[in-house]
Amino acid sequence: MTTQSLKNNVNIQDFDGSGTQVPVYHPDTVAVRGGVKTTEEGEHSDAVFLTSSFMFPSAEAASGVFQHGMPGNVYSRFSNPTVKAFERRLAALEGGEACVATASGMAACTLLVMTALAAGDHVVAGKTMFGSTITLFTKIFKKFSVDVTLVEVGDTEAWRAAIRPETKLLFVESPTNPCIDLADIKALAAMAHDNGALLAVDNCFCSPVLQRPLELGADVVMHSATKYLDGQGRAVGGALVGSQAFVGEQVQTLQRSLGFTMGAFDAWIFQKGLETLPIRVAKHCENANALAAWLEQHPKVKSVNHPSLPSHKQHELAKQQQSDFGGVLAFELAGGREAAWAVIDATQLLSRTANLGDVRTTITHPATTTHGRLSDEDRAQAGINEGMIRLSVGLEHIEDIKADLDRGLSAL
Ligand SMILES: Cc1ncc(COP(=O)(O)O)c(C=O)c1O
Numbered sequence: 001m002t003t004q005s006l007k008n009n010v011n012i013q014d015f016d017g018s019g020t021q022v023p024v025y026h027p028d029t030v031a032v033r034g035g036v037k038t039t040e041e042g043e044h045s046d047a048v049f050l051t052s053s054f055m056f057p058s059a060e061a062a063s064g065v066f067q068h069g070m071p072g073n074v075y076s077r078f079s080n081p082t083v084k085a086f087e088r089r090l091a092a093l094e095g096g097e098a099c100v101a102t103a104s105g106m107a108a109c110t111l112l113v114m115t116a117l118a119a120g121d122h123v124v125a126g127k128t129m130f131g132s133t134i135t136l137f138t139k140i141f142k143k144f145s146v147d148v149t150l151v152e153v154g155d156t157e158a159w160r161a162a163i164r165p166e167t168k169l170l171f172v173e174s175p176t177n178p179c180i181d182l183a184d185i186k187a188l189a190a191m192a193h194d195n196g197a198l199l200a201v202d203n204c205f206c207s208p209v210l211q212r213p214l215e216l217g218a219d220v221v222m223h224s225a226t227k228y229l230d231g232q233g234r235a236v237g238g239a240l241v242g243s244q245a246f247v248g249e250q251v252q253t254l255q256r257s258l259g260f261t262m263g264a265f266d267a268w269i270f271q272k273g274l275e276t277l278p279i280r281v282a283k284h285c286e287n288a289n290a291l292a293a294w295l296e297q298h299p300k301v302k303s304v305n306h307p308s309l310p311s312h313k314q315h316e317l318a319k320q321q322q323s324d325f326g327g328v329l330a331f332e333l334a335g336g337r338e339a340a341w342a343v344i345d346a347t348q349l350l351s352r353t354a355n356l357g358d359v360r361t362t363i364t365h366p367a368t369t370t371h372g373r374l375s376d377e378d379r380a381q382a383g384i385n386e387g388m389i390r391l392s393v394g395l396e397h398i399e400d401i402k403a404d405l406d407r408g409l410s411a412l
Pocket residue numbers: 104105106107130133173177202204205223224225226236237238
C-alpha cells in the first residue's frame with residue numbers, strides 16, 4: 001500500500017478566512033494553501049502577527065468587539081490572525097468545522113477534558129498511551145474527581161464493558177505511543193454515541209494525511225503539533241479539531257480563560273510545516289515500512305511492532321482505517337534494558353532523543369524516557385518492557401538508517 005494522500009477530498013470550510021465556502025480541494029492543495037488570508041500588503045508567504053493586542057479606530061468600536069460580540073481581534077490570548085490561519089488549515093485537513101490551537105499537545109488534552117467533563121464524570125481510555133497522558137488521566141484529573149478506566153486499546157469489547165452511565169468521554173491514541181496498537185475508531189465512535197459520550201482520538205502518529213478520525217465518526221481530534229505537523233523538531237504546540245458547536249464555541253470559550261494559547265510565531269512554523277506534511281509523511285512511511293520488514297528478519301531482534309507487517313495483530317484494521325502505516329515502530333530485544341541501551345549507544349547517525357515525527361530518525365528507550373516516570377505497575381500495564389526500543393523513522397536514505405541500526409545491533 002502506498003500513501004494515498006489524495007484519497008479523501010476535503011470539503012473546505014472557510015478556506016481563506018473570508019467566511020466564503022470554496023469548492024472541494026485535494027488535501028495536498030489544502031496543505032499548502034488552506035487557511036491563508038492575505039493582507040493588503042500582498043505577501044505571498046503567510047504574515048506573522050507578533051502582537052499581544054489589537055487597536056480599535058474608536059472607543060465605540062472597542063466596546064462593540066469587547067461587549068457586543070462584533071468580529072475583530074482583541075488580544076492574542078483570545079485570537080491571533082496567524083494562529084487562526086493555522087487553525088483553519090488544520091481544520092480543513094482533518095475535515096473538521098473548527099480548530100483551537102494550544103501551547104502543547106498536553107495543553108490540548110487538558111483543555112479537552114476541562115471542556116467536556118465535570119467532577120463525577122468518567123472516562124474510558126486506552127492502557128497504552130503517551131506517558132504524560134496516562135499521568136494526566138490517572139493522577140491529575142482524579143484530583144478533580146474525574147474517574148478513569150484504562151482498557152486494552154484493541155479490545156473493543158473491553159471498551160464496551162468499561163462504559164458506565166457517567167461515562168462522558170472515550171479517549172484513544174491510535175496507533176499508540178510506543179506500542180503501536182490500534183483501536184477500531186468506527187466501532188468506538190458508535191459505542192460512544194450510543195452511550196451519550198464523546199470519542200476523542202489523538203491522531204499524532206498518523207496525522208490527517210494517513211487517518212481522518214472525524215470521518216470515521218470521532219467527535220474530536222487531538223494533536224501534538226510538536227510531532228509530524230511541524231516535522232522538523234522546532235516548536236511545541238497542540239490542537240483540537242471538531243465541530244463548531246463543541247470546539248469552535250465551548251473549547252474556544254474555555255481556552256480564552258485558561259490561556260493555553262499557541263504563540264503566533266509557533267503557529268507560523270506549524271503552518272509552514274503543514275505545507276510539506278503530505279510528502280514528508282509519504283516518505284516516512286516508505287522508510288518505516290522497509291525498516292520494519294528488515295528488522296523483523298534481523299537475527300538479533302525478538303519482535304517488531306509496525307502495522308505494515310502481516311504479523312501485527314491489527315494489520316487488517318490498519319489497512320481499513322489508515323492510508324499507510326505510519327513512520328513510528330517499536331522493536332524488542334531479548335536482553336532487556338542492558339541490550340536496549342547497548343544498541344542505542346552504539347548507533348552513530350540516529351538521534352538519541354524522545355521526540356518523534358522529525359525528518360531525522362530518532363531512537364529512544366521508552367521504559368526509561370517517555371514512560372520513565374510511570375510506576376513499574378503502570379508501565380507494565382502500558383505494555384512497555386525494558387527490551388523495547390522505539391524508532392521514529394526519518395527521511396535519511398534507508399540504507400544509512402539500516403547500516404546504523406545494524407551497527408547498533410552488532411553491539412549485542
Ligand atoms: C501520542 C502523543 N500525544 C501527545 C503528546 C504530548 O504532546 P506535547 O509534547 O506537544 O505536549 C505526545 C508527546 O510525545 C505524544 O507522543
